[in-house]
Amino acid sequence: MGGDSFLLEMHGIAKRFGATHALRDVSLAARAGEVVALIGENGAGKSTLMKVLSGAHRPDAGTMHLDGKPYHPTGPHEARAAGVAMIYQELNLAPDLSVEDNIMLGQELHTVGLVRQRAQRERVARALALLGHPELRPQARTGDLSVGAQQLVEIARALVFEARVIVFDEPTSSLGHRDVQHLFAVVEKLKRSGRAIIYISHFLEEIRTVADAYAVLRDGQTVGHGCLADATDAQIVTLMVGRSIDDLFPSVAHAPGEPVLALEGLSGRKMPHNVTLTLRRGEVLGLAGLVGSGRSELLRSIFGLESVRSGEVRVAGARFTPRPRAAIRAGLGMLSEDRKGEGLAQDRSIEDNISLSYLRPYTRWGWLNRRWRARSMAGLMRSMEIKARSPEQPVRELSGGNQQKVAIARLVHQNADVLLLDEPTRSIDVGTKAMIYRMLGQWAAEGKAIVFVSSYLPELLAMCDRIAVMHRGRLRDVRPRDQWTDETVMACAVGAESE
Amino acid sequence: MKRSSGEEAASDVRGTWRAVSGALGPLVALGLVFAFFAAADYATSGESRFVGARNLRTIAVQTSTVAIAALGMVVIIISGGIDLSAGTALALAATVLAWCLREGYGPVAAVAACIGAGLATGFINGALVSLLRVVPFIITLGTMRAYVGIAKLVGEETTVRPLPNQIPDWLSMLVATRPEPEWLVLPVGVWLVLGLSAALAAVLRWSVFGRWVFAVGSSEATARLCGVNVPLVKVAVYTLSGFFVGMAGIYQFARLTSGNPTSGSGLELNIIAAVVIGGASLNGGRGTVLGTIAGAAMMGLINNGCTLLGVSSPAQDIIVGVIIVVAAALDQWRQRRLSN
Numbered sequence: 008m009g010g011d012s013f014l015l016e017m018h019g020i021a022k023r024f025g026a027t028h029a030l031r032d033v034s035l036a037a038r039a040g041e042v043v044a045l046i047g048e049n050g051a052g053k054s055t056l057m058k059v060l061s062g063a064h065r066p067d068a069g070t071m072h073l074d075g076k077p078y079h080p081t082g083p084h085e086a087r088a089a090g091v092a093m094i095y096q097e098l099n100l101a102p103d104l105s106v107e108d109n110i111m112l113g114q115e116l117h118t119v120g121l122v123r124q125r126a127q128r129e130r131v132a133r134a135l136a137l138l139g140h141p142e143l144r145p146q147a148r149t150g151d152l153s154v155g156a157q158q159l160v161e162i163a164r165a166l167v168f169e170a171r172v173i174v175f176d177e178p179t180s181s182l183g184h185r186d187v188q189h190l191f192a193v194v195e196k197l198k199r200s201g202r203a204i205i206y207i208s209h210f211l212e213e214i215r216t217v218a219d220a221y222a223v224l225r226d227g228q229t230v231g232h233g234c235l236a237d238a239t240d241a242q243i244v245t246l247m248v249g250r251s252i253d254d255l256f257p258s259v260a261h262a263p264g265e266p267v268l269a270l271e272g273l274s275g276r277k278m279p280h281n282v283t284l285t286l287r288r289g290e291v292l293g294l295a296g297l298v299g300s301g302r303s304e305l306l307r308s309i310f311g312l313e314s315v316r317s318g319e320v321r322v323a324g325a326r327f328t329p330r331p332r333a334a335i336r337a338g339l340g341m342l343s344e345d346r347k348g349e350g351l352a353q354d355r356s357i358e359d360n361i362s363l364s365y366l367r368p369y370t371r372w373g374w375l376n377r378r379w380r381a382r383s384m385a386g387l388m389r390s391m392e393i394k395a396r397s398p399e400q401p402v403r404e405l406s407g408g409n410q411q412k413v414a415i416a417r418l419v420h421q422n423a424d425v426l427l428l429d430e431p432t433r434s435i436d437v438g439t440k441a442m443i444y445r446m447l448g449q450w451a452a453e454g455k456a457i458v459f460v461s462s463y464l465p466e467l468l469a470m471c472d473r474i475a476v477m478h479r480g481r482l483r484d485v486r487p488r489d490q491w492t493d494e495t496v497m498a499c500a501v502g503a504e505s506e
Numbered sequence: 507m508k509r510s511s512g513e514e515a516a517s518d519v520r521g522t523w524r525a526v527s528g529a530l531g532p533l534v535a536l537g538l539v540f541a542f543f544a545a546a547d548y549a550t551s552g553e554s555r556f557v558g559a560r561n562l563r564t565i566a567v568q569t570s571t572v573a574i575a576a577l578g579m580v581v582i583i584i585s586g587g588i589d590l591s592a593g594t595a596l597a598l599a600a601t602v603l604a605w606c607l608r609e610g611y612g613p614v615a616a617v618a619a620c621i622g623a624g625l626a627t628g629f630i631n632g633a634l635v636s637l638l639r640v641v642p643f644i645i646t647l648g649t650m651r652a653y654v655g656i657a658k659l660v661g662e663e664t665t666v667r668p669l670p671n672q673i674p675d676w677l678s679m680l681v682a683t684r685p686e687p688e689w690l691v692l693p694v695g696v697w698l699v700l701g702l703s704a705a706l707a708a709v710l711r712w713s714v715f716g717r718w719v720f721a722v723g724s725s726e727a728t729a730r731l732c733g734v735n736v737p738l739v740k741v742a743v744y745t746l747s748g749f750f751v752g753m754a755g756i757y758q759f760a761r762l763t764s765g766n767p768t769s770g771s772g773l774e775l776n777i778i779a780a781v782v783i784g785g786a787s788l789n790g791g792r793g794t795v796l797g798t799i800a801g802a803a804m805m806g807l808i809n810n811g812c813t814l815l816g817v818s819s820p821a822q823d824i825i826v827g828v829i830i831v832v833a834a835a836l837d838q839w840r841q842r843r844l845s846n
Contacts, residue, residue, distance in 0.1 A: 312730065332733035341731060349727035354791045355720060363721050364732035366714050373714050417732070 013072070014039040014203040015060075015091075015172045020069035022055055029055040030066070030227040037172065037203035037220075042194060044214040044235065045207045047224035048247055048408075048436035053207055056224065057174055060205075061093050062086035073172070092165030096177045096434070097347075098157050102150030107131045109149050110163045134166040135159075137200065138193050154298075155186025162193060173197060174205045177434055179213060184297050184462065184497070191217050209434065210463070211240050223247055248437055256469035257441075259448025263472060264288035267456045268339075268425050270309065273318035278304040278480035281318070286425065286456045291447055293471030293488075294460040296500050301480035302460045303344055306427040310334045310341040322425065335364055340423025342414055344430040344460070350414045351402045358384040358398040360413050365421035383420075391416045392442065408439035415443070426450065426457045432466060444470055464493055478502050529797035531840065532784045535833065536800045536807070543811030556814055563683045566696045569806030570681070571596070571761065572773070573699050573799055575754035576780040577706050578628070578747030580798040583781050584710070585743045586723040586790025587635065587642040591650040592751055592777050595627035597770025598657040599755025604765025605660050607668035613677060620759070621752035627653055628748015635744065636737035650774070657767035666765040673763060681760040695757065699799075702753070707795040719743060724791030779826070780805060783833040787841075804829070 013036040022030040030052050037043045047053050058064040062080030071078045080086040100109050116123045131145050179187045194217050222232035223246040231246040268286040278301035296302045307313040311329030322337040343350040369380040384398045393412045432440045461467050475485040476499040547556035582589050602623040606616035634645045680695035710716040718739045721729040784801030786793025812822040
């Protein structure tokens with residue numbers, strides 16, 4: 008490997024925040040026309056590294072070179088000017104502006120303050136054409152677009168200012184299957200146009216599809232890198248967690264018992280449409296389908312977060328009107344897919360977040376006994392392995408995996424009998440994922456019933472007793488797990504005729 | 507692993523201390539403002555008129571009206587709302603009180619009607635915010651005007667003046683600067699403010715309702731997911747604030763000894779300012795009673811101090827304006843540093 012053939016080189020990067028070493032000795036290099044996957048658990052230092060690269064943080068030590076020249080950005084603006092672009096997990100778009108205005112935002116072409124409309128339009132059209140999506144209308148309101156299309160807008164933004172190094176931070180975490188395929192095609196195009204891509208992701212099979220090389224980060228250090236073709240999944244996972252995980256999908260013996268949740272022709276305002284389904288105690292039911300197929304809407308209707316137009320929900324034989332409060336009383340627990348916006352009140356403490364749905368045990372005449380609560384929370388935090396300074400720490404300061412544990416701890420705490428889990432393993436580290444898989448089995452063994460929504464087929468096929476597939480708001484098919492394969496689930500989800 | 511109860515008590519104390527330290531910024535600022543005026547007063551006049559017990563009692567009494575109304579406002583602001591109608595609702599309550607006295611309904615009924623009027627204005631605000639799902643800023647912008655109108659109807663477009671013998675002594679005592687009896691140190695009305703503050707602080711920290719208010723303010727969606735009846739909490743929050751508005755109406759009447767339907771216009775901005783100077787976030791989810799009281803006291807000190815020093819009224823306005831902006835900016839800066 009000739010060092011000078013790299014477009015981007017980071018060497019010996021270190022960064023400290025107070026007493027914590029976020030980065031110790033990190034090296035990362037990418038050639039033009041190469042996709043490098045940056046892999047690591049949450050908290051391994053990926054975000055900090057990327058903030059160093061984009062100029063948001065200045066490194067304490069180490070060197071960076073761009074195209075062989077020293078590169079020391081003092082702020083995001085300089086990084087941008089040097090040709091380094093970031094595509095963040097959360098999109099940074101103004102929903103009320105048009106696609107074109109969003110793409111050109113902050114880099115408007117102007118003559119003494121007047122926008123040069125035509126020149127802008129040309130640039131935008133060129134960028135969208137390069138992405139292979141000339142159909143995206145520059146005048147459309149950005150907020151009306153799908154998440155996948157919004158992501159394209161963000162990428163187009165990078166192309167307009169001629170970025171040569173593009174960083175994708177977990178770009179597929181909010182995309183449906185089809186959008187993911189489109190994104191892969193876009194990454195491929197960018198790569199062939201001679202750009203260097205750094206691709207951050209948790210998903211190994213996704214990395215294998217798009218990336219050429221990999222670098223693994225653990226505890227702020229580069230613990231391994233090389234050509235992807237030369238490494239096995241097991242090797243990479245071992246590097247990530249520092250120990251080998253042979254049983255990512257542990258199986259706990261459990262047997263379905265009597266029915267506990269019954270849906271009878273449940274229809275929402277738009278979705279779901281006429282869903283009839285029975286769930287038994289001790290059963291894990293997978294809910295597959297594309298994003299937008301109505302999986303989330305089905306869960307939300309059952310829990311009363313979205314209005315039900317017709318049909319009924321029975322829990323343990325008793326009919327109830329879906330409203331969150333009634334649902335919780337009836338023993339339902341819901342994990343939101345939107346951890347930031349809905350699942351957790353980010354500014355509130357861990358203990359507030361866990362206990363909010365079930366304060367009754369610590370309450371007398373409307374007064375809360377904080378000491379009882381603190382005692383119970385401390386125990387729960389320990390058994391859920393939530394890493395935090397104290398139960399009073401705001402949830403915002405926790406890593407994604409720990410936040411998810413807090414959200415799940417809430418369901419455990421309220422003694423939910425029927426768990427509605429919407430994308431419980433999305434954008435969390437492998438360790439927490441393994442823990443969630445283990446808990447699924449344990450809950451089932453305890454006689455709880457679980458509905459498990461996921462866009463990641465391997466985990467559904469590994470963990471569920473039955474899998475239901477949704478398509479355009481309808482429940483298309485429900486079968487025991489052994490009657491499904493990757494291909495048949497996907498065919499069903501995209502609406503292909505079944506055999 | 508079992509934690510000893512001593513350790514638990516320690517963690518409880520820590521938690522309480524953290525809650526207090528949230529208001530530390532406003533308290534320190536209050537101290538600075540106090541020290542500044544004390545020094546400036548001594549330097550210009552050679553005597554200490556400002557720090558004298560009589561002057562401080564006067565400040566406390568003058569601040570009471572805004573401080574009580576700010577207690578209600580801080581709850582609304584923590585829940586993520588705002589109430590622009592607080593000032594005019596307060597005047598409405600005071601006008602109702604004056605009217606009842608003048609018409610000879612007796613002081614007890616009059617005070618009850620005053621608090622009732624406050625509760626009603628709050629309830630209407632809360633119900634409209636919850637039912638119509640229009641942002642509270644707009645709703646209360648509307649009710650602000652409506653309440654002036656209703657107050658004018660009650661007062662027949664003029665100030666309602668009950669006869670002096672219709673105003674009971676205990677009502678005037680509320681705003682008397684001399685404590686009665688002497689051993690109380692502070693005037694009765696000020697003690698009442700402090701008592702209500704302590705009660706509200708306890709509700710916010712130790713009641714289930716308090717947890718709900720904070721949850722709704724920091725994330726409505728999360729509160730809903732957790733089974734909190736968000737519309738009901740909002741109605742309760744605005745109604746509770748209405749109670750404090752009614753109480754503030756009593757103080758307003760006691761000071762003016764009349765009910766002026768338009769005497770509350772603009773007061774809402776002082777009330778909101780006290781809460782904001784006290785470190786609450788207009789985004790909701792954050793705010794303390796202690797900070798709010800400090801904020802109200804600070805504005806009282808500034809007004810009084812400036813008058814003593816002979817600072818003109820325009821200059822006073824500018825100073826208060828600057829302090830609001832500086833307080834908000836400092837708080838932002840502190841929050842950013844904390845979150846890093």
